[in-house]
Amino acid sequence: GQNIDQPTEMTATEGAIVQINCTYQTSGFNGLFWYQQHAGEAPTFLSYNVLDGLEEKGRFSSFLSRSKGYSYLLLKELQMKDSASYLCAVRDYTNAGKSTFGDGTTLTVKP
Amino acid sequence: EAQVTQNPRYLITVTGKKLTVTCSQNMNHEYMSWYRQDPGLGLRQIYYSMNVEVTDKGDVPEGYKVSRKEKRNFPLILESPSPNQTSLYFCASSLSTGGTDTQYFGPGTRLTVL
Numbered sequence: 001g002q003n004i005d006q007p008t009e010m011t012a013t014e015g016a017i018v019q020i021n022c023t024y025q026t027s028g029f030n031g032l033f034w035y036q037q038h039a040g041e042a043p044t045f046l047s048y049n050v051l052d053g054l055e056e057k058g059r060f061s062s063f064l065s066r067s068k069g070y071s072y073l074l075l076k077e078l079q080m081k082d083s084a085s086y087l088c089a090v091r092d093y094t095n096a097g098k099s100t101f102g103d104g105t106t107l108t109v110k111p
Numbered sequence: 112e113a114q115v116t117q118n119p120r121y122l123i124t125v126t127g128k129k130l131t132v133t134c135s136q137n138m139n140h141e142y143m144s145w146y147r148q149d150p151g152l153g154l155r156q157i158y159y160s161m162n163v164e165v166t167d168k169g170d171v172p173e174g175y176k177v178s179r180k181e182k183r184n185f186p187l188i189l190e191s192p193s194p195n196q197t198s199l200y201f202c203a204s205s206l207s208t209g210g211t212d213t214q215y216f217g218p219g220t221r222l223t224v225l
Contacts, residue, residue, distance in 0.1 A: 008151075030210045042201060042216035043154070050211065087153055091210035097161050098169065099144060099214070101153035 004102035006088050011108045012078055020073045020105045022088035030093035034062050034073045037085045037104065046073065046086075075107075083109045113138045115217035117202050123223045124192055132187045132220050134202030142205045143185040144169070144214065145177065147198040154201065160185055161208045192224040 003025045012018040024032065031050040035043035047055055049064035049071060061074040075082055088102040115136045124130055136143065144159035146169075156169030160179040174196055176188040185204075189196060199221050203214040 004153075033213060040219075042218050043214075044216070045213040048211070048213060089154075093210060096208055096210040097142070097144075097159045097167055099154075099156055099159070099210075100170070101146075101155070103151065103153040 004088055004090060004100060006102040006105045008103065009106045009108070011110060014078055014080060014109055014111050016078050017074065017076050018078060018107065020075070020086050020107065022071045022073070022102055024069050024071070024088070024090045026090050026092050028092045028094035029066060030091040030096070032064055032071050033089040033091070035087040035089065037087060039084070043087055078109050080109050080111070083107060113215075115202055115204055115215050117200075117217035117220050119220060120218060121221050123225065125225050126193055127191050130189050130192060132200060132222070134185045134187065134217060135183050136204040136215070137183065138204065138206070138215070139182065140204035140206050140215075141182075142208045142212075143179065144203045145175070145185070145187050146201045146203065147171065148201065149198050157187070194224050196222065197224045198222060
């Protein structure tokens, strides 16, 4: 099966940098996704990692280490609108249809 | 506009009264899935579909049914809703079934079962 762990809550200051960690266990790793979800809204795609290393997209970057079962999402130059829940999700090639999400990390950005 | 639509967006019903939540995508996506989200929890997969007439159980399928008669539609059916099915439901789709494509989510359906 799959197991995903993320911190429940984080707080950071506007303009700062924050790192949200995600650890996972899966039998057939086939990629890790990060989604952003504002309260009451649908999740939206942020990033996808399938190979080790860092993927950068503007203020957001995501890192993956497959050997450690570890990923992080890095948010730079935080803005108030970044206050949201960040969901880590893992796909498994032994069952391509299954999609497992972590419980999400609620990030609060303060002035 | 490429999108996933769900109806209704909000629904209050009573225990035992059958209901259907519709989901439709206009992107010609192969894969569709239903999730429920409860306070403090992430998305839990209910059912998914890899293609027309191909559906399979996710992690929490009990009390739900689905069908995929057409590629664009994937309705979620609650034959006899119970209060523990009160939740926020999301439908999602992705282009392929290989698991490497992002999922696009509908706006959500907030269901309350009294």
